[in-house]
Amino acid sequence: MTDFSHKPTLTGELVTLRPVTEDDVPAFLPMNSDPEIQRLTGSHADFTEAAxxxxxxxxxxxxxxxxxxxxERASGRVVGEAVLNAWDRPNESCGFRICLVPDVLGRGLGTEATRLIVGHALETLGLYRVWLEVYAFNPRARRAYEKAGFRAEGVLRGALLWKGERVDATVMSVIAPEWPPTAL
Known part of the structure; x- marks a missing residue:
């Protein structure tokens, strides 16, 4: 793998993943301003449309x-983003995050998007490990990550301070020898 310069389009049954552009920002505004999405992702920042x-x-x-x-393939609507980041080239590893607009949660779009981008990372890019962190108050996301092949590795105790309360984060990963998961 050289780097992430090539920005592919990945297609599944429910979703297509394509390179993000600034024209997608209006579609992203609901996930960046929704209080529950901000809590589930631990986002303390309030982003303006210009930012x-x-x-x-x-x-x-x-x-x-x-x-x-x-x-979303059925409607053609942009419903979120999926990101590979925190690339660690020497260790063939990267981080992963996903966020969807509130009104599409629970329909399997995030699970399929996760499988598509993680499959790309492990199969096409040749990475060995993809990792993420999920907060203790987000069990729905944790179940989706487990369905996509992620396994818990450990807990970062009190990793997030949310409205005066400390919240644990579970570190999860999927590694190439375990891909694809048998639950696919």
Whole structure:
């Protein structure tokens, strides 16, 4: 693997993942302003539309990460993003995060998007490990990650301070020898 310069389009039954652009920002605003999504992702930041446009305008040029828009195939609507980041080249590893707009949760779109991008990382890019962190108050996401092949590795105790309360984060990963998971 050289880097993440190539920004692919990945297609599943429910979703298509394609390179994100600043034109996707209006579709992302609900997930960036929803209090429950902010809690589940541990996001303390409030982003303006202008700041989001500036951020997403630069994603295509980054060789150290892969930011893809999640597009619901049935409607053609952009419903979130899936990202490979925190690339650790010497260890053939990277981080993963996903976020969807609130009204599409629980329909399997995130699980399929996760399988698509993780499959790309392990099969096409040749990475060995993809990892993530999920907060203790987000069991729905943890179940989706487990369905996509992630396994718990350990707990970061009190990793998030959310409205005066300490919340644990579970570190999860999927590694190439265990891919694809038998639950697919």
């Amino acid at each position: 989001l446009r500036q951020w997403y305008a630069t994603r295509g040029a980054r060789p150290d990460r892969l930011d893809l828009a999640v597009v």
